[in-house]
Structures are given as C-alpha cells and as structure tokens.
C-alpha cells in the first residue's frame with residue numbers, strides 16, 4: 067500500500083514531473099502554470115538504470131514512443147502518481163502493471179487529427195489532378211503537358227470509411243471544396259454537413275471517386291481492403307490510407323494499380339514500418355509514379371506537437387489536482403467536480419467485493435461525514451473518491467489507508 071498526501075498549494079511545487087524525449091515545451095508551460103514547477107526534462111529516451119534513476123523521485127512521468135515503461139521500471143518508481151504518453155500509442159507502457167500499481171496512464175488520441183485531415187485533403191486534390199506522375203516526370207527531365215486524367219474535385223464523391231474524429235473533419239473540409247461526401251462506419255454516426263451514410267461498405271466502394279480510410283486497427287479492419295474491395299471500387303478511382311498499415315492488402319493494391327483499375331493512391335502507413343529515420347524503406351508501391359508515399363507523418367505537425375503537450379499535461383494536472391481520470395487508457399474513469407471547501411480522498415483498491423462497504427463503515431464509525439462519493443471500477447481495480455469536511459481529512463485518510471485491498475490512497479486539500 068502506498069499512501070500519498072499531496073496537493074496543498076505548498077506541496078504542488080514539491081511534486082516532481084519528469085519529461086523524456088523532448089516533449090514539447092507547451093507541456094512544461096501548462097504544468098508550471100498549474101503550480102507544478104519541479105520539472106526535469108530530458109531530450110532523449112533513457113533506458114535501464116539511467117531511466118530508473120531519473121524516475122526515482124518522479125510523481126508524474128511524460129514519455130513519447132521510445133521510453134519503455136516496463137513492469138520493472140514502474141515498480142521502481144515508488145512515488146509515481148500518473149504517466150502521460152505525449153503521443154497516440156501507449157504500447158511502450160506496461161498498462162496492466164501500471165493499473166495494478168494504481169497508476170493511471172493518459173495519452174493524446176485526437177490532438178493530431180486536424181493534421182491528418184489536412185494532408186488527406188491535399189492528397190485528394192493531388193491524386194485527382196494526376197500531380198504525382200507529372201511531378202515525377204519533371205524530376206526525371208521530362209515534360210508532359212496534358213489535361214488527360216486530370217479532374218477538379220468539385221462535384222466528385224469522397225467515400226470515407228471510419229467516420230470518427232478524422233473522417234468527420236475530412237468530410238467537412240471536402241464539402242467546402244464542393245465534393246459530395248458519403249461514409250461508412252460500424253456505428254450509427256451523426257452526419258455532419260450534407261454527408262450521407264452508405265448502407266454498406268460495398269455501396270460506398272461502388273460510388274466513390276476517392277476512398278479514404280480512417281478506421282482503427284482491429285481484427286475486423288485487418289486487410290479490410292483486399293482484392294475484392296479494390297475490384298468493387300470505380301474504375302479510375304483513388305485510394306488513400308492514413309489509418310493503419312494493416313488495413314490494406316498491399317499486394318492486392320499493387321495489382322489494382324498495375325492493371326490501372328485504380329488511377330492512384332496515397333499511402334502514409336505500412337504493414338511493416340522502419341524502426342527509425344536511418345532505416346531503409348521497401349515497398350512494392352515504390353515503383354508507381356501515381357502513388358504518394360509518406361513516412362507515417364499524417365499527424366506530424368508542429369501544431370499537433372503543441373496540442374499533444376497541452377492536452378496530456380492538462381490530463382496529468384487534472385488528475386493531480388482534482389482526481390479525475392477521464393480518458394485514462396488503463397484505469398476506471400471518473401469525471402469529478404471541484405471540491406472547494408472540502409478535502410478529497412482518493413482510494414484505489416483491488417476490485418474485490420466488499421471494499422466500498424468497508425470504506426463507508428470505517429468512515430461512519432469514525433464519525434466522518436461523507437459529503438460526496440464517486441466510484442468506478444474496471445476488471446482489475448476500483449477507484450473511489452470521497453469528499454469530506456476538511457477538519458476530518460487526516461483522520462479519514464488514516465482510516466482509508468487501513469482498508470484491506472488498498473493499492474494506494476491520496477488526499478487533495
């Protein structure tokens with residue numbers, strides 16, 4: 067059991083935030099403004115004993131994709147309150163172990179969605195004008211001035227598969243250019259603007275001049291665009307994939323481009339991507355002039371980095387100062403109001419029957435009045451938040467920490 071008593075305004079500046087991998091300064095600014103001034107930054111990822119030492123006193127840790135927060139690293143970080151992944155993915159963190167230790171992990175799943183939408187919009191125009199081929203010819207010293215296979219996007223149909231944060235934004239932007247927008251999603255979605263839901267994936271593929279993929283990586287989306295789906299696309303149409311590399315069968319796409327059934331494609335994500343910037347890239351698509359290849363940079367803009375810095379810092383601050391775990395990826399979610407004039411007790415426990423009853427009995431026996439209580443659980447842990455009169459708070463914390471199955475408890479004044 068770990069007892070933590072933090073967040074009087076005096077304590078905030080004693081809490082340490084350690085940010086690795088050159089996280090954008092917007093995160094540092096946000097933390098400082100919220101009173102968390104004890105911040106240590108590292109330009110790169112650390113590993114082994116260097117990482118463990120750097121995290122020895124950390125209450126908050128920020129990583130991007132390269133810092134591996136393994137079970138061993140997390141267990142060593144005995145002061146840790148929360149982890150922020152200043153990126154989309156969270157594979158670099160042992161999420162189960164973090165949950166088991168009572169540490170919520172936050173990320174920034176949607177901060178870069180506008181960046182992806184803008185790139186896709188540009189790709190739609192470039193593909194429909196045949197610009198990739200023309201550009202390649204000029205780079206090789208050729209000159210082909212022709213309007214053949216070159217179209218305005220106005221009046222053409224964009225088919226969006228996966229009408230989520232990115233898909234909806236692209237739909238809105240494409241309508242501004244005069245495109246007709248149709249979409250397909252496994253969930254019922256509110257159409258924005260004049261977008262129209264299609265009755266099936268096949269109906270969308272039959273209709274669209276450009277098909278753009280914006281689905282997550284799931285068993286259902288793995289190879290969801292294969293030979294049959296490409297054959298169902300209109301002759302001369304285009305495919306854009308800036309979602310995940312597993313969604314498109316690259317060999318089938320190669321064949322569809324070879325036969326000129328498709329007139330072009332823009333691919334930002336690949337089944338196997340190089341590990342780093344010095345690694346080589348190989349794809350059967352490299353030989354096509356009419357394919358725009360980009361190195362998984364759909365969401366990579368400076369604006370997105372700023373947004374990610376502020377978004378994840380805001381989640382850490384909110385958990386640190388208020389206890390809310392909204393959008394934590396490994397933890398029961400609780401969205402909490404302010405607690406002015408009261409103390410707030412945060413109790414994280416193993417999710418076994420009877421803990422809440424114990425908590426309430428103990429507080430009641432101690433004559434501590436509960437002003438408000440919030441509870442959420444997942445398969446591993448339960449998270450109960452109790453607001454009490456400030457005068458009773460230290461006694462309440464002591465009672466709470468003695469409850470069996472407690473993982474950790476914390477108090478916010």
Ligand code: NAI
Pocket residue numbers: 154175176178179182227228229230231232233250251252253280281282283284286287308309310334335362363364365366
């Ligand atoms: P989101 O979660 O907001 O939207 C995904 C949508 O796909 C949801 O509406 C969902 O219901 C739908 N969906 C799920 N399974 C489906 C299926 N089998 N068929 C049809 N629809 C299905 O996600 P968001 O933020 O729009 O991201 C979409 C994709 O873009 C993700 O794969 C994400 O990883 C990727 N992405 C790529 C980036 C890049 O740099 N290229 C940057 C950011 C996101």
